Amino acid sequence: MELKTIRYELTDGIATVTLSRPKRRNAWTGRMHTEYRWVLAEADKDPAVRVIVVTGDPEGQAFCAGADMAALEGHSEKGRYDSGTTADIAKPGFGVAPEFDATFAYHFGLTKPVIAAINGAAAGVGLVLATFADLRFCAAGVKFTAAHGRFNFPAEFGLSWVLPRIVGLTHANDILLSSRVFTAEEAMEMGFLNKLLPPEGLMPHVMDYARKLADGVSPGSLRETKKQIYTDLHRDAAGAVTAAERLLEEMIKHPDYKEGVKAWMEKRRAEWQG
Template sequence: MELKVTRYEVDDHGIATVWFHRPGRGNSWTNLMNTEYRWIMDTLDRDPEVRVVVLTGSGNQFCVGADTKALNFYTTSEDDYADTVDASAAAQPGTGVNPEFETDVIWQWGLRVPVIAAVNGACAGIAAAITSFCDLRFAAEGIKFTTSTPRLGLPAEYGLSWILPRIVGLTHAADILYTGRVVYSEELLQMGFLNGLFPRETLMEEVYKVARMIATQVSPASVTSAKRQMYAELLHLEPRRAIDDSKELIGHFMRQNDFREGIAAYNEHRPPRFGAPIIDPAVATGGS
């Protein structure tokens, strides 16, 4: 696919970086960006060399939300919104893991790779939802975050009413969703929305430290399994089932090469050399 509003690259450690790439428009979101982003993430998730994805924005912004031209279109259009953003013809990353993940934004939970949001600038509207459904979130100091929707006469969008209370709690979520106010990254850290906060000039360096740890020091099969366990158990809310299922998984993983390698590396005081990741989305767990 020819990419016009996104870009990506993969380094030698298996760390993929994806950029929203409309720097002249604040990296604002469009249907084309959605299509390209889906294609990139599907491509990366199928690549066995990729271990982790870092998502950020080109220039000084992360993503300022929907393009204003698109918003203006809807003030006069009679078209149904759902029809105009139908992505059924686009790539479908994250499918085959859980039917609840097979729709916009939350498909990121169906990916085998963890997705780290590196919020390097303003994050608004749908970008707030995309960031919320990433696995880890880091931001630069002084970054502005807002849902925007109540100030535009719109409801909470793209699952924010579901995910935000689970990240920051009901009290903070109500504040963010009801007021649509600008929340700075320092406050987001206090709320528990962010995993870390860094000066703008060192943000990517710090994020890549975390990404390299995931890419080089842990079993990719274990990471995929933990990701799928965590989000599945968040949905069913059955602690006994979570424990019993984990015991079955432990037995399975103890028969895999990664377990033997992990123990050997620990005993020999050396970095582990883990095998290939889980690629087949139909395989929820397993080792190399």
């Protein structure tokens, strides 16, 4: 696929996905969603990729400013919602569990962890993208908003399900019912962010963290642990324990288990087979 709104780079096991419409503050369109899902699908099936980092083009001075206003005007003129995508759009993360087979919920079905490097404003779908990432690192001073309230929209794309599970019901109600602007500093206090950083330190920290995941954790462990986390949201405690015990019995037979033990004993970096 020819990429016009997304930049994709793979370095040392880390796939960096950059939302790149800088003249429109990296605003979301059907084309961007199509390209985004395509690069996620490519990264997820590529054994060379261990971790995925999503960020915004810094020239856009935003992570993602939400849906492009032209798209919002188009919805109004048509009198209906139009995603701007086609039926043949890529389906990364689909087929793992029925609960993940939907727009943006597909992030939970990916086999690689996704880190959001939030380097500017995240509004509407920008907030959605950040929320469905597995980890969130953010530059100080960034502003967030759900935005939907001002357009007579509902809470978008499952935010009403996922936000309470991250920040709790009290904070989620505040964010979603008011659609107010809140700061990165507030987001950190709410528990929405993993770490708040100076703008110039954001990407170095994110890439260092991603390298530690790529180098220090076996691909099988990353894959299965991520799947456990989101699958277990729908299980009771006993079901989660039983599934974990079954996985342990399976995964201990993999060569990466022996390699992990040997590397630990020899105090060296493990050479994962994946």
